[in-house]
Amino acid sequence: MDKMKIAVLGGGNSGYALSAYLTHLGHCVKLYKRSFKRDKTEYEYEMNASGIFDFSCSIHMVTGNLDYALKGVQIAFLCIPAYCQEMFFDDLLNSLKKIDYENVYTVLMPDNYGCILLEDMIMKRGMGGYNRVLSLGSSLFASRAIDDRNVDFKGIKSEILVSSIYPEVVNDGVSIMNRIIDVFVKGRNIFEVNLSNMNPVVHTAVTVMNAARLENTKGEFDFYREGITPSVARVIEKVDMERMEIAKALGIETETLMxxxxxxxxxxxxxLYETLSESFVHTRANGPASLESRYVTEDIPYGLMPMAAMGRYLKIKTEAIDSLIVLGTIASGKVFDGEICSRINNYIVRNQFTF
Structure with missing residues (x-):
């Protein structure tokens, strides 16, 4: 295995887990945390892993300076919420322009259709020669950051789909990432990759159907084992069926959630009920403390709403998806503008995309 210089951008559950694991594998990792002050940098940052892994490691650098994080790296994994993408992409492109950015792969993990926005921003910045952007269907781990120094690993995926708005870079990108950890597989296009993201299929249904419990307990219950009952599982299964019908109409082969x-x-x-409620991956995970959660604020506008929009375009009924969008929007008091759906439509028209 080659030792690579890698930036992990984002200090949440996914970012902490990826930084610790890649360091454990012997790579030189720089973790960017927006919560750090810009002038704060720590070296040999100690992290501990528990759960399916048991190790301690020292991440080379943790910094609040994005320029430092990107300098000299070969690949940068973006582990950020979808609703932060536009603001973060602005900072990212500012920092990339200060280095030899054409040699850096930017990996959206997961994509959540962020690649379409990033392409637009790249062109507006006059960086049209930059095409090393990769889209992943999901994060590598099921994990929770216990605190700033400890990560609970619940599962590691054996395969992750990869595509790009720039198809010419996918083969090389997959090859390079598989030198880090051999789980990446070329997907057909960004639609196959994003429709392989199961978070919106599961999270929103469990959250919305347990809204009273979340608010009364502040999430102090086992989200999957106690939050999923046979009736909740039936809703999840219906959402999954609608997702698969959309994929089939787009000429995409996809797996059921099970x-x-x-x-x-x-x-x-x-x-499905038994699989989700008894899975070793879906255990020991408290629910969100309220509906002000990524399971609503990310999974509805960046997961369910694009599926519903594609369903309307393809004349496919999405009753379960539509119901969760309506209930989640009303219960959370949020207004989701559907901007990502407009971006997807413009991308299809602009590129004369055919399925």
Whole structure:
């Protein structure tokens, strides 16, 4: 295995887990945390892993300076919420312009259709020669950051789909990432990649259907084992069926949620309820403290709403998806403008995209 210089941008559950694991594998990792002051940098930052892994490591650098994080790296993994992408991309492109950016791969993990926005921003910045942008269908781990120094690893995926708005870079990008960890597989296009993201399929249904419990307990219950009952599982299964119908109409082969869990985690029971409620991956995870959660504020506008929009375009009924969008929007008091759906439509028209 080659030792690579890698930036991980984002200090949440996914960013902490990825930084610790890649450091454990022997790579030189620089973690960017927006919560750090710009002039704050710590070297040999100690992290501890528990759960399916048991190790301690020292991340080379943790910094609040994005320029420092990107300098000299070969690849930068963006582990940020979808609703932060526009603001973060602005900072990212400012920093990339200060270095030899054409040799840096930017990896959206997961993509959440952020690649379309990033392409527009690249062109507006006069950086049209930059095309090393990769889109992933999901993060590598099921994990929770216990605190700033400790990560609980619940599962690691055996396969992650990769595509790009720049198809010419995918083969090389997949090859380079597989030198880091061999789980990346070329997907057909960004739609296949994004429709392989199961977070919106599961999270929103469990959150909305447990709204009273979330607010009364501040999330102090086992989100999957206690939050998923047979009736909740039926809603999840219907959302999954609608997702698959959309994918089929787009000429994309995709797995059911149950097949996906078996494929990437090696776990399966007799039905979806049993699979989700008994999975070793979906355990010991408290729910969000309120509906002010990524399971609503990210998974609805960047996951369910694009699926619903594609369903309307393809004349496919999305009753379960539509219901969760309406209930989640009303219950959370949020107004989601559907801007990402407009971007997707413009991307299809601009590129004369055919499926």
């Amino acid at each position: 097949d996906y869990i078996e494929h990437v985690y090696g776990f399966r029971k007799s039905g």
